[in-house]
Amino acid sequence: MKLQKVYFPFLLTLAIPMSFVLLLSLLGVSKTFDRKLSDALFASLPTHYKMSDQIVIIDIDEQSIAKHADDPELGQWPWKRTVYPTLLSYVNILAPPKLTIIDIMFTERSDRDFALVEANQTIGKVSHAANFRSDISTIVNPLIEQNAKRFLIDLPADSPFPKYGSASLPIGEIFTTAPFLHVVNVISDSDGILRRFAPTMKWGNRHFPTLALRAFGETESVITAELEDGTLIVRSGEKERRLPIGKDGMVRAYFYTEAELRAIPRYSAAGIIESLNQLSSGAVEDPNKLTVPPDVFENKIVLIGTSAAATHDDVVTPFGLFPGVIAQAVFASNTIQGHTLRELPQYWGFLFTIIVLSLGTLILFYSQVHWLRNIFPILAVALFLGTFYTLYRLDLILPPTSFILSFPISYLIGFAYLTYTEGKDKRKFNSILRNLVDPGVVSQALDDMEALKRGGEWEITAFFSDVAGFSSISEELSASDLARLLNEYLSAMTDILKANSGTLDKYIGDAIVGIYGAPIQFPNHPSLACKSALEMLTRIKDLRKVWIEKMDYTESARKMKFRIGLNCGPAKVGFMGTDSLASYTMMGDTVNLASRLEAAAKDYGVDILVSESIEAACREEYHFRFLDRIRVKGKDAPVKIYGLICKKNEATPELLQGETIYQKSFLAYTEQRWEEAIRGFEQSFSFFGEKDVAAQMLIERCQVLFKEPPPGVWDGVFTRTSK
Known part of the structure; x- marks a missing residue:
């Protein structure tokens, strides 16, 4: 009996809420809750990383498409491929970047492909986009197989990274002459929000770098990688980066802040074309006075992407809808600077919650410091936020669902039980008094x-x-x-x-x-x-x-x-x-x-x-x-x-009209105009009825006072002699 009395509060405040959380985990929804809640916490907590200043975007935006819609050399979207060598030349001639990464697919043949082939051969520091698909390809062109080998990353075939059956590669000679290749696939979570990226993806059993890993490798032709206890170690030249990967090979990205995402340097493609026209016509001689000075690209990682609505390249991030090239820039910055997060296993969240709930049970049921019962919820929330933020600063994510759902349930159950057990004597007296007052x-x-x-x-x-x-x-x-x-x-x-x-x-x-x-x-x-x-x-x-x-x-x-x-x-x-x-x-x-x-x-x-x-x-x-x-x-x-x-x-209009007549009659009564008052009170009968006691009483009072007027100064006040 004593053991039951000691342990029952713990069973009550731990078993019920934790069973609920475990049920959510078994149903497979707690991971989604963890990610949504962590998004909200990240947005409210101070940021500790800054977006890389090495990334610059050339944006084919609404202005670019609208301005050149009637240009015979460009036309409506998709643009003719001669424009891309123009953009690449402008970026690479005067102030060369480290690498230009194209976030646009060239998978269909065009009569202008030669321009991109020539740019590949002359400029060299260009990476082209590939897109992997889930359908299964039965035949691989030997020429593609041969050229694809130079882009591969050596990793075991059974690695956990996302695997696809076929690939959409740059067409023809654009692929065979491409200096570098990267995969542009992104994978949203089950709630449709893009929070994670894969550093490498598989076509069959062949591993290819994604855009983020290509940005880290810059112009190194070989990127080496190895797996070690949930970490992908990648090396490019003398650089090394350790990326924490989940069981599905995905990395939780650090999305900085909404303000930083909007502040990523983005230069309109229309501005670059205008700058080229200014140079070729001699209208501007000083490069620094061009619409887009070329030195903004010097020694940077340049992404060429789109934000125009017509290109349909938008993704949902933790901060809302953004162009896909912005998300790719975030992933590239994460990989270059090591700004990635590791999602701790859910049992860490369970363990933290059990410790806090146990402490709360001790305070509720066994502590003699009564004020601590009321302040403990604040302390518990502060402890959770402090722990979560400390781990966040260490690039670790404590699963928040178990605490956020369990603690309120546990504390409410504990208070209810405490009220029940401590209030028996009071309730006896209470039940008697409540019938009386x-x-x-x-x-x-x-x-x-x-x-x-x-x-x-x-x-x-x-x-x-x-x-x-x-x-x-x-x-x-x-x-x-x-x-x-x-x-x-x-x-x-x-x-x-x-x-x-x-x-x-x-x-x-x-x-x-x-x-x-x-x-x-x-x-x-x-x-x-x-x-x-x-x-x-x-x-x-x-x-x-x-x-x-x-x-x-x-x-x-x-x-x-x-x-x-x-x-x-x-x-x-x-x-x-x-x-x-x-x-x-x-x-x-x-x-x-x-x-x-x-x-x-x-x-x-x-x-x-x-x-x-x-x-x-x-x-x-x-x-x-x-x-x-x-x-x-x-x-x-x-x-x-x-x-x-x-x-x-x-109140009806008739009621208001009758009351007006009554009040005028009462004024005549107080001024001792008895006959006028009587007529008025009688007139009010038509609104209040002949049985209106108040009017009838005042008529009788007027009749008495008419016969025997009040002596001296009269204030019109009737004095009641009875209680």
Whole structure:
């Protein structure tokens, strides 16, 4: 039993989340999640490498194609092949680069192939593109076989690099005279994002360099390579590079930043053609003043590629859509500078996660430092980010999926279990109190009973409701029916009160006393009280329908109505009583006025009577009907009283017109123009009905005052003598 108690938290916080992660791994989706999450982390963490400054791009862009669309020597895309020797000549004559790599395929015969053949033979430092395909080639031309040998890399036939069945090579003599050859295939991950590249690819069992490896080899005709424990060691002359490869022979690229990708030097092919025209025409004599100065290519690795939409050479990178030549430039920079990443096996991510989850379990269940429970999630995330970034700086990628998915699940389960085990005693007391008072009061009472006893004074809304004629109803019912009626009515109304953040103060027979804005201080407590009152009116109508359908109780009970009084203002509130028997209640003038308003509602024939403070606080949200100015018993200051009618947007034009007439009549009443006031109040009957109690009461008051005018200076305020 003790062992179960000790180990169960570990089983709970480790087994469930790690089982979920292992399931994802078995389903084969965790690797994709790892790569997507690492992309997001790379984008948010500081970069520690810079793109190589040895790479320059000649870009056949939209401007180039559009500008020369009508040129008979170039034509529309694809351009005639005479343009490429022109570009190669311009780059190589004045300021020769290390190597020019062409990222464009010449696999179809053209009547201009001789120009490229001549450029191969005269310029020499040019590498042509090949594309491998998955279909199986049955026959290989002996001439191709013979010429392909000079491009091969000596590696075992069973190497893990991507293998293809056939190849699209440069056509004819372009291939046989090509100084160098590179493969331009790129392989996206399962989610369509290009993150990795292969340094070499296989056509059959023959290994050819990709563009990235050719850029590393520059003009060395021989690139040697060997495999050693998940690493490809490549050598070119005196240079050596160790490239970490995965089981599929792919290398995770370091993609720098989006800003760096956009800042790679790219010169429009149109600008180079214009520079040649400037030289040939003599318009510009100083090479440095040409549109594209030739020295920008000096001693560089030059890539000739396309970015125009018509060429359809775009790829999706971790930073979005980019021309394929940009991705090739990144791979070339990675290989030249050694900026490649090694994806650690997934068990490293599992091991890190298990350590952190175990530490979290110890802190949650066995640590006496309670504040550490709350701060540990921040520490755990910081530990993960610190570890991930440290490994990232070492060119290692910690698989992030297991931690990012497991830790929140583990900690939430741990907190839930801890709450369950530590809260048994509290829940016993809680279950009793929640039947009596609002859950918000219960929570605070359990946390700090002394603070509730001390109480305080702040703005609240006092709520009083009472059933009209309940004494008569109670006399008609048996004790059991009376109890059933009260339970049904009080339960329905109390549910609404609590649902709107109200606190039940007490029941007084059929009366309900409630508080809004305490003990939890909601700034919109007047609005919550108004909402509750209107919802209670709707609920009592629904109850009456059910009682009528069932013919339940007596006829008086089935027609039951109630009155509500609302007032907001300062009041003393607190949890008052003994530790074993206490009640959260309110006291003060604000409370007394609310009680008086509930009693006065009968005189004005309204269901909900509110003070001017409620009307002022809620007039933008609810519609109120002005009724009178009164003095309640025990107070000298007059108060305006209003009936709460409906929500603001539900007021009809007829209702507004009737209220305007009523208010004008009330003004005549306060100015002692009794006959005019009577006529106005009678006119309001056409809007409110002949049974409008408020108008009828004021007519009777006018008639009395007409016969016996008030003595001295009269302020138009009616003084109530009863509570």
